[in-house]
Amino acid sequence: MRLEPIKNPTLARKLVPPAIALTTTIVIASLLATVAGADSFSVIGLILKGAFGSKFAILETLNRATPLIFTGLAVAVAFRAKFWNIGAEAQLYAGALMTVMLGTGVLPWPSFAILPLIIIASILAGAIVLLVPALLKTRLGVDEVVTTLLFNFIFLLFISMLLEGVLKDPMGMGWPKSARLIPEARLPRIVDGLRLHWGFGLAIFSAICIWIIQTRSTLGYEMRAVGLNKDAAAFAGIPVNVVIVKTALLSGGLAALAGFSEVAGLKGSLTLDLSPGFGYTGIIVAMLALLNPLGVVMAALFVAGIFVGADSMSRAADVPTYLADIMLATALLLMVLAIMLTRFRVVRR
């Protein structure tokens, strides 16, 4: 078989493969739920109801989507320039670490200045964490996939060390947990009484900013050029290595905001289970969004919906909650295939 590009894809060509991919994902999930002894149709219904069925469920989904928007943006920005940042998890914790270091009352600053300062410091922390693999790549040619992956493990151990050492909360009853943020360092809720914090607003704002950078700025153009063809970009006079480093700084900063928003908006302190793999899930979000910053918001809502819905379905129908991860992995693999099939035709010969 051979792949042949399609010159002018029809509307059906653009819509049918992704639709088949989504349907197949749902069919596979229902089959697996049947294996677990649940009624397949009710499982899908329970997931939808758990994710969007009530005001509480929708707020929970929006809350869960917030860190995913940040990590999804981080991955989308990096992958666009073909810089394979698989280390959003480490950068997320870098942001969270900065938030608890500065937000627990050590700063003698006026209260209105504390949050902006923490935000900037978190972005810098994440950017610096990703700067190391970026420099190793541009200076020494070390593949960033492995370094960023391994950094996740190193950084999590580093956090664990701090939480059992200098950052340990003396009031924490022996748990490896940081002290709580002072009220001035907490992100306020968007509407009083509703469990949704301004981290979500910051995430939407970031998505719009990144969209503007990618479509309207020189840096965005350079990042796309480097991603499409590094040699051609270099030939056209684009400083490829500089663009890669800038991309890395941007990507690391975005991922760090996920950690900031989780700590300052939701949890109030830092523990080792702050992120159930938001950094890795960001890759799925970014790919489902076709690396489009505005698409990342939609994809994050979809992915968060599956997680929140599967949690509540798991309690109701006694199906292991890992079904959510299986659905996402299946959706990811089938979607990249489907998207390719919207642009190429398979020819037998």
Added chain:
Amino acid sequence: MEIIEILLTASFWAAAIRIASPLIFATLGELICERAGVLNLGIEGIMVAGAFSGWMAVYSGTGLWTGVCVAMLVGMLFGLLHSTLTVPFGLSQHVVGLGVTLLATSSTYYAYRLALPEVTSPPKIKAFQPFEIPILSDIPLLGPALFSQTPLTYLAFVLVAVVGVVLYRTPLGLAVRAAGENPAAVAAQGLSVTAIRMGAIMVGSGLMAVGGAFLTMSAFDSFFFEMVNGRGWICIALVVFGSWRPGKALLGAVLFAAFDALQIRVQQTSLGTQIPYQIFLMMPYILSIFALVLMSRRAEVPAALMVPFNKGER
């Protein structure tokens, strides 16, 4: 001083070889994939799937070697998925690899929860026992370290030689290496690049799964979540460290494992107890990155690694 004493004990080297064994299987598997021109980031998840399926097979009553075969088949199945998406369809090897890792890991955990819903601590199986090779195991230091291991460890060492011979001394090996260096030349010879690459990925994935199975069937005797714990990613670093050569990769795996065994022992010395244990746990990952930096200048990367091949396209 204590470190030198540790280095001179046979039990230290025995541990190093034991720790190296799963890495050798998985590194060989990844090496075969990359030699054929495909990066397989599914390695981490495939090791998890292999660890569970081999152990589960034995727990449900099959023999140990049947368990190894089950793990290998499961690994090959994920290899088939990976290779179908990356070779004929030429999809991003990064994305597909990570997707396969997520799929393999989550479906393993799902299967574990379904198979053993009520257990708090995972049940144990009767794992592979050490087999002392007569005469050779009596050699001081070397004997207990190398020749009193479990059969799977011996298999790992034999496989290094087999993979080396096949890659460098047979037409099949030449075809695999050529698929990773110059696929157009392979196609010009009338061979199918697609078939060679898909076969290499399936065999490689099978070996990764056996590496995972070593953990549950030889190093330990039950299955835990998070038990693979980044070993797959370390193997990818080991392939680079070994310059895509089986012998050098073996050396890298043993060096790495010796370091890992050393840090466990240093932790228990008087000096080690003063240092946070996390520092020791970080060492393997830092060492891997260090190895990559060291080798990056001299690496002979397969020329067509991560380049999809679409016949008839120039």
